[in-house]
Amino acid sequence: MLLIQDVIKRYGALTALDGVSLEVKAGEFFGLLGPNGAGKSTLMSLVAGLRAANAGTLTLDGAAITTSDPAGRLALGLVPQHIALYEELSADQNLRIFGQLYGLHGATLKERINEALAAVQLADRRKVQVKKFSGGMQRRLNLAAALLHRPKLLLCDEPTVGVDPQSRNAIFEYLERLNRGGLTIIYSTHYMEEATRLCSRIGIIDHGRILALGTLDELLTRLPFEEEIRFPAGPDTAPLAARLPEQGELTTLDGTHRFRPRPDWKLSAFYQLTESLGLPARLFTSQRPTLEALFLHLTGRTIRE
Amino acid sequence: MRIILTLLGKDFANLRRNRAALVLTFVVPMVIIYIVGLVFGLGRKDSGPTGIPFALVNASDNPAAAKLVAALLAEKSFHVITTFTNPDRTERPLTEADLRPLIRDRQFSYALVIPSDVISDDRLGLHLKILSDPRNDIESQIVNGLLQKTIFTSAPQLLGQSLQARAKKFVGGPALGRFNHDIAQAVAQAFGGDPARIERDMAQGDFGLARATAGGPAPADGQTANNDFLSKLVQIDTEQVVGRDVQSPAATRIVGGYAVMFLLFALSNSAAAFFDEQNAGLFQRLLASPMSRAQLLWSRFLYGVLFGLGQLLALFFAGHLLYGVDVFGHLGNLVLVCTCVAAACTGFGMMLAAVARTAEAARSLATLLVITMSACGGAWFPVSLMPEFMQHIARFTLVYWAIEGFGAVLWAGDSLGQLLPIVGILLGTTAAVMGIAVWRFNRSPLFE
Numbered sequence A: 001m002l003l004i005q006d007v008i009k010r011y012g013a014l015t016a017l018d019g020v021s022l023e024v025k026a027g028e029f030f031g032l033l034g035p036n037g038a039g040k041s042t043l044m045s046l047v048a049g050l051r052a053a054n055a056g057t058l059t060l061d062g063a064a065i066t067t068s069d070p071a072g073r074l075a076l077g078l079v080p081q082h083i084a085l086y087e088e089l090s091a092d093q094n095l096r097i098f099g100q101l102y103g104l105h106g107a108t109l110k111e112r113i114n115e116a117l118a119a120v121q122l123a124d125r126r127k128v129q130v131k132k133f134s135g136g137m138q139r140r141l142n143l144a145a146a147l148l149h150r151p152k153l154l155l156c157d158e159p160t161v162g163v164d165p166q167s168r169n170a171i172f173e174y175l176e177r178l179n180r181g182g183l184t185i186i187y188s189t190h191y192m193e194e195a196t197r198l199c200s201r202i203g204i205i206d207h208g209r210i211l212a213l214g215t216l217d218e219l220l221t222r223l224p225f226e227e228e229i230r231f232p233a234g235p236d237t238a239p240l241a242a243r244l245p246e247q248g249e250l251t252t253l254d255g256t257h258r259f260r261p262r263p264d265w266k267l268s269a270f271y272q273l274t275e276s277l278g279l280p281a282r283l284f285t286s287q288r289p290t291l292e293a294l295f296l297h298l299t300g301r302t303i304r305e
Numbered sequence B: 001m002r003i004i005l006t007l008l009g010k011d012f013a014n015l016r017r018n019r020a021a022l023v024l025t026f027v028v029p030m031v032i033i034y035i036v037g038l039v040f041g042l043g044r045k046d047s048g049p050t051g052i053p054f055a056l057v058n059a060s061d062n063p064a065a066a067k068l069v070a071a072l073l074a075e076k077s078f079h080v081i082t083t084f085t086n087p088d089r090t091e092r093p094l095t096e097a098d099l100r101p102l103i104r105d106r107q108f109s110y111a112l113v114i115p116s117d118v119i120s121d122d123r124l125g126l127h128l129k130i131l132s133d134p135r136n137d138i139e140s141q142i143v144n145g146l147l148q149k150t151i152f153t154s155a156p157q158l159l160g161q162s163l164q165a166r167a168k169k170f171v172g173g174p175a176l177g178r179f180n181h182d183i184a185q186a187v188a189q190a191f192g193g194d195p196a197r198i199e200r201d202m203a204q205g206d207f208g209l210a211r212a213t214a215g216g217p218a219p220a221d222g223q224t225a226n227n228d229f230l231s232k233l234v235q236i237d238t239e240q241v242v243g244r245d246v247q248s249p250a251a252t253r254i255v256g257g258y259a260v261m262f263l264l265f266a267l268s269n270s271a272a273a274f275f276d277e278q279n280a281g282l283f284q285r286l287l288a289s290p291m292s293r294a295q296l297l298w299s300r301f302l303y304g305v306l307f308g309l310g311q312l313l314a315l316f317f318a319g320h321l322l323y324g325v326d327v328f329g330h331l332g333n334l335v336l337v338c339t340c341v342a343a344a345c346t347g348f349g350m351m352l353a354a355v356a357r358t359a360e361a362a363r364s365l366a367t368l369l370v371i372t373m374s375a376c377g378g379a380w381f382p383v384s385l386m387p388e389f390m391q392h393i394a395r396f397t398l399v400y401w402a403i404e405g406f407g408a409v410l411w412a413g414d415s416l417g418q419l420l421p422i423v424g425i426l427l428g429t430t431a432a433v434m435g436i437a438v439w440r441f442n443r444s445p446l447f448e
Helices: A040-046 A070-073 A089-101 A106-119 A137-146 A164-180 A193-198 A216-221 A238-245 A267-276 A291-299 B002-017 B019-039 B063-074 B097-105 B138-152 B156-171 B172-191 B195-203 B209-213 B222-233 B249-279 B282-287 B293-323 B328-355 B361-375 B388-394 B399-410 B416-442
Strands: A002-011 A014-024 A031-032 A055-060 A076-079 A153-157 A184-189 A202-204 A209-213 A227-230 A248-253 A258-259 A283-289 B053-056 B078-081 B083-085 B090-093 B108-112 B126-132 B236-239
Touching: A002 A040, A014 A040, A014 A055, A014 A202, A014 A209, A031 A040, A031 A164, A031 A193, A040 A055, A040 A153, A040 A184, A070 A076, A076 A137, A089 A106, A089 A137, A137 A164, A153 A164, A153 B249, A164 A184, A164 A193, A184 A193, A193 A291, A193 B195, A202 A216, A202 A291, A209 A216, A209 A291, A216 A291, A238 A248, A238 A267, A258 A267, A267 B361, B002 B019, B019 B097, B019 B361, B053 B063, B053 B097, B053 B138, B063 B078, B063 B108, B063 B138, B097 B108, B097 B126, B108 B156, B126 B138, B126 B328, B156 B172, B156 B195, B249 B282, B249 B293, B249 B328, B249 B361, B293 B328, B293 B416, B328 B361, B328 B399, B328 B416, B361 B388, B361 B399, B399 B416
Parallel strands: A031 A184, A031 A202, A076 A153, A153 A184, B053 B078, B053 B108, B126 B236
Antiparallel strands: A002 A014, A002 A055, A202 A209, A227 A258, A227 A283, A248 A258, B083 B090, B108 B126
16 A cells, blocks of 8 residues: 655654665554654655655655655544644634645534544533643544544544543554454554554664564564563672573663573573572563563664654 | 754754744844835835835925925925926926826825915015825824924924015015114124125014024924924915825725735645645545546636635635724725735646645745745835835735735725726736746646
8 A cells, every 4th residue: 555665754863763664564553663863754754745865765555755746645643642623623623624624514514523522522512622631632622623533544643742642542442443344554652562452563763764564473583582581680689680680681771680591592491500509589570572672672762852 | 862852852853843933033024024114114214215205395485485396305205306207208397287187097195385475565474385195194193294394393483484475565675674784783783794795684574483493402392392383484275186086095005915815825725735645645635537627727716716815805805894994885896806816826836836846845945935025015014214226126016916906896995997007907917927937837746
C-alpha cells in the first residue's frame, strides 16, 4: 500500500532522513519507533504530503505522494502530535470544519460526526468548547477529526502524549477496532508498551535510518541474548559479579546487575555458580528480552533532546 | 532576602531574554517621543510647523501688495507656491482661476488672492480673498492665525494708501496734495522732522500704523485693540473650496485615523496568531487535507479583509452616531476605500507574520510599526504640522493613504473616478506586501 524508497530529507546541513526504505501493507498496524529527533515526525510529514523529500520516492497505492497534489490526500488521515483543534469552538464545530475540508457535507457529514463522537465517547459533550475538555478528551477528539472522511491510511504521530490511562486505553481500543475493520495505521511513538500492544510490525528509526524492521518476535531474535538475569549489586553479590563478564554481558544500572549470558553458556551453569557462592535463589529474577531492551540496544542510552 | 534577590534576578533574566518586551519597553516609547517631539518642534529653536503648501496670487501692482507677498514668502511655516506648471513642464504665474481645481486636486489646501482692487477708491480698507480646503482642522487654525499675523503686520501701509485713495476721490488730487502739504508742515513744526519726507510718506499711505500695530508702550490689550481696529479695515472674502457640506470635519479625520490604527493592531495580532496555529499543529492538520498552501493563505487574507471592512464600517457608523460623520451620503465609495484599506492592512499583517520568527517577535514588530506609522502617517495629528522630511516619509505609510482615502470620500466627496489614484496606491501596497508575504511563506517552515 505505502512504499517508501531511498528517501532522503535534509534541513540545511542536518540530514533528518538518510535513505529510508520501507513498505507498509494494506491492513497493517505499523509502529514507527524511535527516540526524540530520530526522524519519525519528518517521515510522517513526508507521507502526509506536508514536506517534499530531497531524494527518493513515496507512493500510496502506486500514486506518488507530493506536496502539490492536495487531491491525493483524501486517502490519508493525520493525527498530529499536538492537539490540532480550534479550542474556542465546540467538538461538533471542529468536526464539521475538518469534515467539510474533505468534501463532506449535509446528512453524510452529520452521520460521520455522530459516529466519530460516539466512537471516542464524546457524543454527550459535542456542544462543549474544546478548551473545556480534559487532555484525554482533547486527544480523543484529535483522533476522531482525522477519521471523518474514512481514510485508507491513518497516520498517528505520537497521539497519546500526556493522556491519562483511561483515555489512552480508549484510544487503543478504538484504533484496534479500526484496524480490525481494515484500516491501515502507521503509529509513531517512543512508548514501547504502545508499540508492543498495538503494532503488527515495527520499524525502529534513529538518526534518520531504519535500524530494524519486522514483527515483534522477529525483532527480538535480533538481540544477541535470549534471557536476562537481574540481581542486586552489593558486597554479597560482588564475587559473582566479578566472575560473570567472562560468561556474557554484565551491566549495572540503578543498583541492579543485569546479566545476559552467552548463547553457548547454559543457565544451569549460572545457578551452580550461585549455589557455590552461597547466594539464595530469591536474589535472582529472570526475564525475556523486551522491545525496550532491543530499542536501547539499537539506539543507545544517550539522552536525546 | 536571598530568596527575594533570586526572584529579582529571575525577573531581570527573563526580561533580558524577551526581546519583544525590551522593544515595547524602550524602543517604542523612544520612537513615539521622537516623532511627537518633531511635530511640536522640541529641540528646535524655531518651533511651529514648516512648509505648509500655500498658493499666492498677486493681481495687484501696488508696491505695498508686493511687500505683503514678500512677508508671506519669508514666513517659514509656508511653502508659498506662485507658479503653475504646464503639461510641457514650462511654468507661468498662478492665476485665481487655477486655484480651485488645484485645491480640489490637493496640490495645496490654502490660497491667498490679492486682487487688482486690493485698494479701491470705492471703499475704505483692503480687499483680500482666501480659498481653502480646511480638511485638517488643526492645520486650518494654524494657517488662519499665521495669515492674520502676516497681513496685519504688512497691511498698515496699504490701509494708508486706501485712506489716500478715498480722500482723493472725494476732494480731488490737487486739494489732497495741498492737504498733505499743510499737515506735513504742521506735524514738522509741532513734533520736528523733515516736512518733505512726512508729506511723501503720507502720499504713500505710511501713517505710522505699522509701528502702532507692532506694540510699544501700549496697554496690555493694545495689540488686540489694534488688530480689532485693523480687522474692521481689512475685508477678507473666504471661500471653502472643498468640504462645504461636512458637518464635523474634525471627526472625519479623527475617526478615520484611529480606525485605521486599530485595524492595523487587530490584523497584526491576528497575523501573529499564525504562530499559535502552527504551534497547535493546526496547519499540519489543515494542509494534510485536500488543501493547498495558497488556499490557506488566501482564506486568511479574505478573512482579514472582511474583518477589517467590518471594523472600519462599525467605527465610521459610531462616528456617524456620535459626531454626525456623513457615512450614508457616501456609503458606496466609503465601502470601496474601506475594503482597499482593509486589504492593505491585512497584507501588512501577513507580511509581519511571514518575516517574523515567533509570535512574540511578530507582535512586538507590529506594535513598533503600527504606532510609528500612525504617528508619521497622520492618525494622531496632521502630517502638514511635521517637518518636511517627515512629510515625505509619511507618504510611504499605509496610514497616510488610508486617511487620504477616507478624507477624499467623507470630506471632499470625491467621485469613483477621482478616488482611483488612492485606490490604486492602496491596492498596489496590498499587492506588494502580499507578494513579500507569499514569497516568505513559501520559504518558511511555518506550514511544515
